[in-house]
Amino acid sequence: MPQPGPATVRSRVRIPLTFPDGYRAEAEATTFHGLEDGAEHLALAFGTVAEGATPLVRLHSECLTGDVFGSDRCDCGPQLREAVERIAEAGGYLLYLRQEGRGIGLYNKLDAYALQSA
Numbered sequence: 001m002p003q004p005g006p007a008t009v010r011s012r013v014r015i016p017l018t019f020p021d022g023y024r025a026e027a028e029a030t031t032f033h034g035l036e037d038g039a040e041h042l043a044l045a046f047g048t049v050a051e052g053a054t055p056l057v058r059l060h061s062e063c064l065t066g067d068v069f070g071s072d073r074c075d076c077g078p079q080l081r082e083a084v085e086r087i088a089e090a091g092g093y094l095l096y097l098r099q100e101g102r103g104i105g106l107y108n109k110l111d112a113y114a115l116q117s118a
């Protein structure tokens with residue numbers, strides 16, 4: 001099996017964000033070529049890292065129901081919101097990993113919710 005090459009930057013774009021509570025931040029989203037699993041993961045940069053400081057980094061697993069729709073089944077949405085503010089203050093990166101349901105997929109996650117509700 002061939003070894004994957006190193007991932008390279010595909011594009012960078014600035015995205016102003018407004019959260020439902022009115023909090024605003026500006027992200028610089030980076031997209032990549034050559035990520036090992038072929039998924040469209042994102043690196044979102046916020047704020048400015050002070051010289052000599054270590055950037056704050058959060059690995060956030062995609063959660064459509066929590067991040068977008070505010071599901072009360074999990075606290076992903078509030079975690080994402082808090083992470084953005086803390087990173088924007090200190091400077092750093094939110095790595096948004098496209099692995100819905102920690103990799104099981106959206107439909108399977110919803111099926112698991114249905115089983116839990118039964």
Ligand SMILES: [Zn+2]
Pocket residue numbers: 063065066067074075076077
């Ligand atoms: Zn979630």
